[in-house]
Amino acid sequence: MTPLILILVSYLIGSLSFAVIVSKASGLADPRSYGSGNPGATNVLRSGNKKAALLTLLGDALKGWLAIVLAQVAASYLGLGPEVIAMAAVAVTVGHMWPVFFSFKGGKGVATAAGILLALDWRVGLLTLLLWLVVAKGMKISSLAALLAALLAPVLAWIWLPSSAQITAVVVISLLLIWRHERNIRDLLTGKEGSIGEKASGAS
Numbered sequence: 001m002t003p004l005i006l007i008l009v010s011y012l013i014g015s016l017s018f019a020v021i022v023s024k025a026s027g028l029a030d031p032r033s034y035g036s037g038n039p040g041a042t043n044v045l046r047s048g049n050k051k052a053a054l055l056t057l058l059g060d061a062l063k064g065w066l067a068i069v070l071a072q073v074a075a076s077y078l079g080l081g082p083e084v085i086a087m088a089a090v091a092v093t094v095g096h097m098w099p100v101f102f103s104f105k106g107g108k109g110v111a112t113a114a115g116i117l118l119a120l121d122w123r124v125g126l127l128t129l130l131l132w133l134v135v136a137k138g139m140k141i142s143s144l145a146a147l148l149a150a151l152l153a154p155v156l157a158w159i160w161l162p163s164s165a166q167i168t169a170v171v172v173i174s175l176l177l178i179w180r181h182e183r184n185i186r187d188l189l190t191g192k193e194g195s196i197g198e199k200a201s202g203a204s
């Protein structure tokens with residue numbers, strides 16, 4: 001029963017869409033109604049409100065981190081295997097992408113995945129984040145940075161994560177994240193993908 005509760009709690013934590021919550025609290029429009037329509041920090045930044053974008057990024061990363069830490073604590077107190085932590089990682093990602101509180105219209109999982117990776121192993125999290133930062137700063141395209149980070153994460157997970165269940169979870173999360181970037185991949189291939197911070201109309 002406990003693993004099921006942990007998975008459910010992780011899903012519910014993931015379902016807190018900080019892009020929508022922070023936007024509402026900041027008097028901004030629902031990010032699903034402008035720009036790319038994605039409830040994520042990159043799209044909130046298109047509103048021009050940097051503070052709201054940063055809070056979205058931190059909130060979404062924190063929930064990924066929290067779900068893993070909760071699962072780690074529960075696993076160590078109750079003597080559960082690493083599979084529970086792996087399942088919590090996938091569940092919090094699924095919650096973010098298909099949130100029960102927001103009509104199942106969620107984000108692409110980038111910030112949440114960063115929080116998950118940092119909690120699973122700081123080296124995996126930090127190096128993945130570093131690649132994201134280098135590409136985002138150098139190329140100024142958020143989705144490209146996310147996609148390259150999603151390719152790197154499973155390799156780093158394979159090197160450092162202690163169990164095959166957790167490595168598999170990282171592979172599944174990367175595949176989900178790439179799938180959610182389907183439109184971005186098409187726009188990248190046709191040269192139509194916009195730069196980070198380009199403003200969108202209809203955000204306030």
Ligand code: G3P
Nearest residue numbers: 036038043110142143146
């Ligand atoms: O974090 C999501 C990012 O990789 C792409 O967002 O709004 O440009 O589709 P967006």
